[in-house]
Amino acid sequence: MTLEETATRIKRMEIRGAGRIARAAAKALLDYSESINDLDQKSYIDRMLRASDLLAGVRPTAVSLPNAVNIISKPLLKAETLQDAKEGLEDRARAFITHSEHAVTRIGEIGARHIRDGDVVMTHCNSEAALQCIVTAHHQGMDIEVYATEVRPRNQGHITIKTLSDAGIRTNFIVDSAARYFMKEVDICITGADAITVNGAVINKIGTSQIALAAKEARVNFLVAAETYKFAPRTILGERILIEERPADEVLPDAILTTLPHVTVRNPTFDITPSEYVDLIITEQGAIPPEMAYTIIKEHLQWDMDNLCTDYPYCEEE
Amino acid sequence: MTLEETATRIKRMEIRGAGRIARAAAKALLDYSESINDLDQKSYIDRMLRASDLLAGVRPTAVSLPNAVNIISKPLLKAETLQDAKEGLEDRARAFITHSEHAVTRIGEIGARHIRDGDVVMTHCNSEAALQCIVTAHHQGMDIEVYATEVRPRNQGHITIKTLSDAGIRTNFIVDSAARYFMKEVDICITGADAITVNGAVINKIGTSQIALAAKEARVNFLVAAETYKFAPRTILGERILIEERPADEVLPDAILTTLPHVTVRNPTFDITPSEYVDLIITEQGAIPPEMAYTIIKEHLQWDMDNLCTDYPYCEEE
Amino acid sequence: MTLEETATRIKRMEIRGAGRIARAAAKALLDYSESINDLDQKSYIDRMLRASDLLAGVRPTAVSLPNAVNIISKPLLKAETLQDAKEGLEDRARAFITHSEHAVTRIGEIGARHIRDGDVVMTHCNSEAALQCIVTAHHQGMDIEVYATEVRPRNQGHITIKTLSDAGIRTNFIVDSAARYFMKEVDICITGADAITVNGAVINKIGTSQIALAAKEARVNFLVAAETYKFAPRTILGERILIEERPADEVLPDAILTTLPHVTVRNPTFDITPSEYVDLIITEQGAIPPEMAYTIIKEHLQWDMDNLCTDYPYCEEE
Amino acid sequence: MTLEETATRIKRMEIRGAGRIARAAAKALLDYSESINDLDQKSYIDRMLRASDLLAGVRPTAVSLPNAVNIISKPLLKAETLQDAKEGLEDRARAFITHSEHAVTRIGEIGARHIRDGDVVMTHCNSEAALQCIVTAHHQGMDIEVYATEVRPRNQGHITIKTLSDAGIRTNFIVDSAARYFMKEVDICITGADAITVNGAVINKIGTSQIALAAKEARVNFLVAAETYKFAPRTILGERILIEERPADEVLPDAILTTLPHVTVRNPTFDITPSEYVDLIITEQGAIPPEMAYTIIKEHLQWDMDNLCTDYPYCEEE
Amino acid sequence: MTLEETATRIKRMEIRGAGRIARAAAKALLDYSESINDLDQKSYIDRMLRASDLLAGVRPTAVSLPNAVNIISKPLLKAETLQDAKEGLEDRARAFITHSEHAVTRIGEIGARHIRDGDVVMTHCNSEAALQCIVTAHHQGMDIEVYATEVRPRNQGHITIKTLSDAGIRTNFIVDSAARYFMKEVDICITGADAITVNGAVINKIGTSQIALAAKEARVNFLVAAETYKFAPRTILGERILIEERPADEVLPDAILTTLPHVTVRNPTFDITPSEYVDLIITEQGAIPPEMAYTIIKEHLQWDMDNLCTDYPYCEEE
Amino acid sequence: MTLEETATRIKRMEIRGAGRIARAAAKALLDYSESINDLDQKSYIDRMLRASDLLAGVRPTAVSLPNAVNIISKPLLKAETLQDAKEGLEDRARAFITHSEHAVTRIGEIGARHIRDGDVVMTHCNSEAALQCIVTAHHQGMDIEVYATEVRPRNQGHITIKTLSDAGIRTNFIVDSAARYFMKEVDICITGADAITVNGAVINKIGTSQIALAAKEARVNFLVAAETYKFAPRTILGERILIEERPADEVLPDAILTTLPHVTVRNPTFDITPSEYVDLIITEQGAIPPEMAYTIIKEHLQWDMDNLCTDYPYCEEE
DSSP states (O other): HHHHHHHHHHHSSSSSSSHHHHHHHHHHHHHHHHTOOOHHHHHHHHHHHHHHHHHHHHHHTTTTHHHHHHHHHHHHOSSSSHHHHHHHHHHHHHHHHHHHHHHHHHHHHHHHHHHHHTTTEEEOOOOOOHHHHHHHHHHHTTOOOOEEOOOTTTHHHHHHHHHHHHTTEEEEEEEEEGGHHTTOOSEEEEESSEEEEETTOEEETTTTHHHHHHHHTOOOOOEEOGGGGGBBBGGGGTTOOOOOOOOGGGTTTTHHTTOOEEEEOOSEEEEEEEEOOOOOEEEEEEEEEEGGHHHHIISEEEEEHHHHHTOGGGTTTT | OHHHHHHHHHTTTSSHHHHHHHHHHHHHHHHHHHHOOSOHHHHHHHHHHHHHHHHHTTTTTTTTHHHHHHHHHHHHHOOHHHHHHHHHHHHHHHHHHHHHHHHHHHHHHHHHHHHOOOOOOOOEOOOHHHHHHHHHHHOOOOOOOEEEOOOTTTTHHHHHHHHHHHHTTTTEEGGGGGGHHHHHHHHHHOOOOEEETTTTTEEETTTTHHHHHHHHHTTTTEEEOOOOOGBBBGGGTTOOOOOBOOOGGGGOHHHHHOOOOOEEEEEBBBEEOOOOGGOOOEEEEEEOOOGHHIIIIIISSOOOOOHHHTTGGGGTTO | OOOHHHHHHHTSSSSHHHHHHHHHHHHHHHHHHHTOOOOOOHHHHHHHEEEEEEETSSSSOTTTHHHHHHHHHHHHOOOSSSHHHHHHHHHHHEEEHHHHHHHHHHHHHHHHHTTTTEEEEEEEEEEEEHHHHHHHHHHHHHOOOOEEOTTTTTTHHHHHHHHHHHHHHHHEEEEEGHHHHHTTTEEEEEEESSETTTOOOOOEEHHHHHHHHHHTTTEEEEEEEEEGGBBBBBGGOOOOOOOOOOGGGGGGGGHTTOOOOOOEEESSSSSEEEEOOEEEEETEEEEEEEGGGHIIIIIIIOOHHHHHHOOOOGGGTT | OOHHHHHHHHHHHSSSSHEEEHHHHHHHHHHHHTTOOOOHHHHHHHHHOOOOOOOHTTTOOOOOHHHHHHHHHHHHHHHHHHHHHHHHHHHHHHHHHHHHHHHHHHHHHHHTTTTTTOEEEOSSSSOOHHHHHHHHHHHOOOOOOOEOOOTTTTHHHHHHHHHHHHHHOOOEEEEEHHHHHHHTOSEEEEOOOSSETOOOOOEEEHHHHHHHHHHHTTTTTTEEOOGGGGGGGGGGGGOOOOOOOOGGGGGHHHHHHTTTEEEEEEEEEEEEGGGGGOOEEEEETTTEEEGGHHHHHIIOOOOOOOHTTOOGGTTTTT | OOHHHHHHHHHSSSSSSHHHHHHHHHHHHEEEEEESSSOOOHHHHHHHHHHHHHHHHHSSTTTTTHHHHHHHHHHHHHHHHHHHHHHHHHHHHHHHHHHHHHHHHHHHHHHHHTTOOOOOOEEEOOOHHHHHHHHHHTTTTTEEEEEEEEOTTTTHHHHHHHHHHHHEEEEEEEEEEEEEEHHHOEEEEEOSSEEOOOOEEEEETTHHHHHHHHHTTOEEEEEEEOOOBBOOOOGGGGOOOHHHHHHHHSSHHHHTTTTOOEEEEBBBBBEEEOOGGGGGEEEEEEEEOOGGHHHHHIIOOOOOHHHHHHTTTGGOOO | OOHHHHHHHTTTTTOOOHHHHHHHHHHHHHHHHHHHOOOHHHHHHHHHHHHHHHHHHTTTOOHHHHHHHHHHHHHHHHHSSHHHHHHHHHHHHHHHHHHHHHHOOOOOOOHHHTTTTTTTTEOOOOOOOHHHHHHHHHTTOOOOOEEEETTTTTTTTTHHHHHHHHHHHHEEEEOOHHHHHHTOEEEEEEEEEEEEEETTTEETTTTHHHHHHHHHHOOEEEEOOOOOOOOOOGGGGGGOOOBBOHHHHHGGGGHOOOOTTTEEEEOSEEEOGGGGOOOEETTTEEEEEEGGGGHHHIIIIIOHHHHHHHGGGGGTTT
């Protein structure tokens, strides 16, 4: 698959999921670099930087894409020889792929340590990383019971309870509105994240923030399981995460809606849970308090003002 | 319709709704009393008390039933003559019916005064009294916008948005999980109640307490619209309101559930909103703080320890 | 002074202050009744009811006026003879005047019991009743220190610190913005009220609710000193207390404002402190929790749905 | 036992406990009244009022004493004949004794309805009424587990766990500092009260307010079990409940203290739990929200401003 | 202007404002270094260190001064040759000046991204950085409305509303006490800072913390716009920021104060907003959560224990 | 003392206290290294790594032990020559010992800056570091008053008040339950820590979290004094700090317990104070917000994923 093919498939969402698109981009950069054998240092670097820009911009709201590209293309800017640049980039691409494949496993292992035998866990939506924590704990022999929500309007909860039931975990299925009702029975909440901002706010499936609020009210710990590439670097520059609104017919059949002239369906996909309702974020790099998001972005994702600013006008002046 | 027929129809839920069953019981007592013309005082009272007991016990969890019967049968215990007893009971039965029929209208008028021109109102489930407040304000010429929830699993929100759209009120329809997301746009929340306890806790459709919590978090006033016969006298004696759990297939089709051996559906119908999240309860007797529930029960519903205790063993000793 | 003269002087605000206008109305009704000697019962009652209506409506937002008139004119509705009606009304008018004159003294005595030797008290605006609590405690020999705010835009704080200094009480004068800064030094807050709603919300000088919030944050008790005629009966019917906005030039000189085409001055006189920030309301009838406002309105001010409804259309039907 | 003997024994604390001293006073008034057979109405009333004053003032801080005397001596002030006065007083004295003897039983029955099968209950100190709720629930067949605190410095917890163990109830004994640690395991807290103020604040054993705060933090219901004669009428007049400080050697042996010249032992017996941390107060008259304390004082204890004011100077003027 | 002249003008406050005094110090160090051409390495470094100490200590409470001097003089300690030291220092001085001049512009650009079209913004006092965020958003075409406070006692709000009106931004001018009253209309609060401590507490104009508290109560985001040189390094060592109290006559004319023997004016200039009420701090280095203050001090201001400790006795031992 | 002897004495708790065992381990490694003079690089490193492992694992829950060993043995992994390795390790061992000996002194100096003249300080248990802050402030001439708790069940408060009294500091001794009662008198709380997790939660003597909660409720600052080696690196991997439960007879004599068949004593030694109740942690490296725990662990304790993972199976794969 060529670089352009990969870009196209990501754009068309044939390749989906934060981890998969990041790994696809890494693989594409690796293959592309390996295919270049006859250029001088400057030409190699120019070409790879253009390839990086192409991939990073294919789906601007998928934060894992620029995160991956940034980590992998770092050596281009600092290498002193062609060999340094090429080997550096290719090594990082391979390491990224390996690391990313293990990320969910690691998160599961770290997260499972926060679950105790006999715990009742509540989860919302269908997060691979969050479920990994629960399933890992279950495999370690802990007796665990789960409350899983329906997750209107797309009912992702149906997938969640299938995963849990298949793993042999005792699961209660509830409507989203019942989260606070059962919160007093719950020992710990674990959800995933779609993105995490510089101040530790968690963007996740609509309804997450309500559950976090109800958990706070009842002194129940609220954990978020998220790979580091879910952290959104541009929020350092003040960029807001846009909350997508999806089609009305996910919520209300058109046949009904058309009979109701004064009714509009509002269907936001995500909401924002403020950091004060989040006790820990479990990444493959360890468990951190949400306020450390900035450090993750700087240390693990290797962003700084310089590369963040590349396409922001006010950075040009320096 | 005879007394027994009325009792049967209430029991079979052919007569439903807090207001309707209360009025049916009042009408049955009135007709029954009018049909008795040849008894002496003691026999009349005995017979009417038996009729009262019969009706009050038909659906023990429907709090409006004993509330109505108690108010209407009061004169039986204090009357000095047959005429006093009979006229007293019949007058009260007629007054109760009239009063009850106007209750929702009055609540609408009182509640509308808490809405200001331009307000955005959030409501949950499908409460006649709560909607009456909104519609009355709209009819008074106020520009009002509503957020109405879907109300899983039975989707009562569909009825709510039809009522609102038919009235010409601009309405946004959202999933239950999106209540906190939109709360910052909301000026006031108004819901109904299925029952209200002596300490002002509101039993209402599952999800109500989550919305009330999110309203509190955002300093949005939360109002409850409820006829006085929703107040539950026996909670003075410590009686807990039982939260009914309804069938699993309301939430998840049996076809799916049977494939998931470790999954149980939990489907509670109501939750409990503590009084600290409720700013006002709007009754047809006026707007009161939730802490005044005790006074409503004593003054308007005319319960006291003596009649409350009738069938509690520890009361016998006095 | 004739009834009309009294009405006119109240209207023109030549007679001001909740207590003074209530007593003026009582005196006017008393004099008017005493001047009527030749009418039959019905004519007397009709004339007095018209007089009552006239006075009660002179300044509709001054809640003490209808409160006084309602208490005094009660006997008109229940009296069986002319003598009963006339004596009843006149007795009540005299009692009201006496009672009202002593109300602030009583409030001071009750409030002073909530102050301990060595206490630091914060007050806002210039409330006769609140200052009476402080001064009474001082006269009882307690060592008291006060923080008094400036109270922009009218600087009523200047009057307050004069009263306190004249009484020999150590006083700190601060800008309104400094209330939270000094709150950690404060043992108790005491303010007055302009009106109190049925659910115990306190309408008082703008800035009061900020101080109450800062007191709550620091676990400092917040007391309100208010005569019972400050309680607003119509809030039972859902009536909102209107918050008056006063002229811009109180806040910003016209000479400046006219140079700022995009600037509007907003100058609300009062704000609303929710009952959850108020620990006690000290009335001349005793100290009560704010949630008991309803009881004060019913028992002490003698309002009920019947007289409250007189001029509300939906009451006609009964 | 004569009236004077009863007064002396109460004074010397030979008769102790809120209920016992109230009943002793009632018995003393009953016997004294029965012994008077030859006086006219006025003399009888004068003598009984003096007797009432004598008993009510024997231990001014024991609120149950004036509460009992007030209820019993009410008929003296309103009776129209000697017989009315005497029979009225004697009937009330007998009723009070009977009622008081049953109060704890009733509280247990009402409180038990707030406990569910399988509940974990936390209690503090050693309250007969609170334990009665737990034991009654246990006797009804519920499976209950209790966390009971040590209650320094007097270790009243030792008595509590003996009562619970003797009743066969599974009990965990913890130091006072461990209350928050175990709060997440707890379903409901129940304590007693030494006194309850007009705004629903609960004066109880030192440490109670910390537990209530920790319960609030974890959304655990906090109930107070208290006979109505624990409500303190004079708090309506602003009277503060004095918090007694007991001897240092309860906390630290004198032998140690004398070696520490800069150390003072502070040993307050009670603390004050604000009403916002109390969900319900369970009295023998029913379960009420704490804000209804005023109503209990007025309706059940039959105090009003007139009899409250008897010995307050500012009341004389009326 | 010589080094001494610059020092004197800063001392006399002829050069004022955090940014201006920092740039003046940088310019003075640059000029001074450029004027030294004939010294050996050690003598150059000694002389520059003395110059640095002189400038850093001119106004000890202006935190931007030692911050600037520390960044610029860093190369003196690590340089291996005279040329390294001299060029290093001069490069840093020039970079600091350039950077500082652009800081407010950058903050405006980052901050504007947190404002949405149609937002209502509240600000307090007169912060160049905070206003830049608002004005930048306005220039980007957003429709913005502002609530600006009066800012007693010096009325800096008058300057703020002039800036906003001149920019054509719709502005409401309110007294400081009205902040909570209007908070429900507000979407976002933005203020500046005079200093920020290691744990993210914001020292700003008196009244700021009250507004932040009211914003928290209403779930309104509270942002602080501050250049990185506002962060106070010595707070790492536990140093408290002193809150200056200014003259009484700013608050109350002497003519009045002298007539009030028991009155003292307390006039603190700043208050402290705890980090839990601050959602984000917008610096020219990006938007960070307040808890990251420590990182800013270490990474951007380049302080560590060694240079922090220079003049602290307990550091000598190492 | 040989390496093995040191290990044994630490294991037997003959060497106790976080600082002392860390220094003993450092000294043992230093002596052991100095005794090795004839090995090649690889053999030296192997032997020292085995020695490190031995010491680090002697008491697995004493977090200061692996922290010390990790810092000291770092050079083994990176040294290029035998001399580098040996000198590096020995230098670090000596530096660690010196640093550790001064740590409490430094904490005292930093902490004292957070205490103001006239402050009332509350402390719990018996923390050398916390007391050092108080005593240092006292020695600097500040007038300080302390509330110290009894600290059941082991009464460590007796040691605390002796230290304070010997230092001449005015001290109030209270039972643990009285902390909230006196909190309104308190200006600042300072306690120690046994361990601090990656998200800033403080593990300290049972009861600490209750006091922190009561401090939060009353807006009283809560500070923790702790050497950096109290921070627990493995919490980054999700490891939970185990809360030890100690013998029942510390709380209740066996003689009593054996008579109570249904009673179990629960005696946890520590509880967990969440970071939101902690304002600052004072380390010898400066005062930091609790959210910076991660940075301390990484920068000062020099842990990273690689050395953290050594004995975790999921790390092997890389």
